[in-house]
Amino acid sequence: MVFGFCFVITNKALYFQWFIIAGLFCALILWILGRNEANSCACFSGNEYRLHIGEEMKKYLFICFFMFAATSNAATLGGFDGSYATGNWTQDLNGGLIDTINAPSSVALTGRDDYSSQAAVTDFTIAAVAAGSVSFDWDYTTLDGSASYDPFGWVLNGVFTQLTDDTLSGQSGVESFLVAAGDIFGFRVATEDSGFGAGTAVISNFSAPEVSAVPVPAAIPLFASALGLFGLIRRRQLLKRKG
Numbered sequence: 001m002v003f004g005f006c007f008v009i010t011n012k013a014l015y016f017q018w019f020i021i022a023g024l025f026c027a028l029i030l031w032i033l034g035r036n037e038a039n040s041c042a043c044f045s046g047n048e049y050r051l052h053i054g055e056e057m058k059k060y061l062f063i064c065f066f067m068f069a070a071t072s073n074a075a076t077l078g079g080f081d082g083s084y085a086t087g088n089w090t091q092d093l094n095g096g097l098i099d100t101i102n103a104p105s106s107v108a109l110t111g112r113d114d115y116s117s118q119a120a121v122t123d124f125t126i127a128a129v130a131a132g133s134v135s136f137d138w139d140y141t142t143l144d145g146s147a148s149y150d151p152f153g154w155v156l157n158g159v160f161t162q163l164t165d166d167t168l169s170g171q172s173g174v175e176s177f178l179v180a181a182g183d184i185f186g187f188r189v190a191t192e193d194s195g196f197g198a199g200t201a202v203i204s205n206f207s208a209p210e211v212s213a214v215p216v217p218a219a220i221p222l223f224a225s226a227l228g229l230f231g232l233i234r235r236r237q238l239l240k241r242k243g
Contacts, residue, residue, distance in 0.1 A: 132209025143197025
């Protein structure tokens with residue numbers, strides 16, 4: 001008999017090792033199905049195809065599913081939490097203000113406004129712990145007429161990408177960009193004159209790639225344990241047949 005599994009992977013942050021172990025699990029399931037024809041059968045009726053799996057096969061499949069789920073080594077974290085908790089970020093105030101009182105739901109950046117007539121940037125940055133997509137909502141306001149003197153945007157490895165429209169004062173949007181593990185990314189409110197009203201941006205619905213609690217290397221002992229369990233079950237089956 002031929003039996004196939006199809007997994008749709010959408011998380012761009014999964015490592016190459018994850019696919020190797022997933023392939024081993026699929027191969028192991030196929031091997032078990034091939035060695036246990038008495039526990040499963042395939043039936044055809046017209047255009048209908050039905051696969052009957054016995055109780056022993058259900059046990060095998062449950063164990064393999066648990067192992068497969070446990071080996072997932074990356075995910076996307078929502079909010080300023082976990083590895084992206086506000087305490088892990090670097091704050092470069094330069095006369096500005098970063099308000100984390102509403103974290104993990106949101107963080108607010110306010111630019112410098114001390115009438116010093118000096119340009120300055122207020123940055124909130126962190127290193128990406130895994131590769132993947134960073135996404136967030138942003139809401140910007142300024143009392144300086146328009147955003148041209150106090151722009152807001154995101155930073156990736158020192159490169160600033162402005163999100164605000166220079167002709168507007170109040171504005172908002174949704175943004176996303178890709179990072180690699182170790183990239184330094186974050187948010188910035190700049191000022192051209194440090195006067196006449198600061199720009200303030202609130203970042204919410206933040207999500208970024210996060211390494212899960214059970215990375216691939218830690219899942220290898222689970223894999224070895226499950227193989228031992230498979231061997232024990234197989235041994236009990238052989239003993240029953242001999243008896």
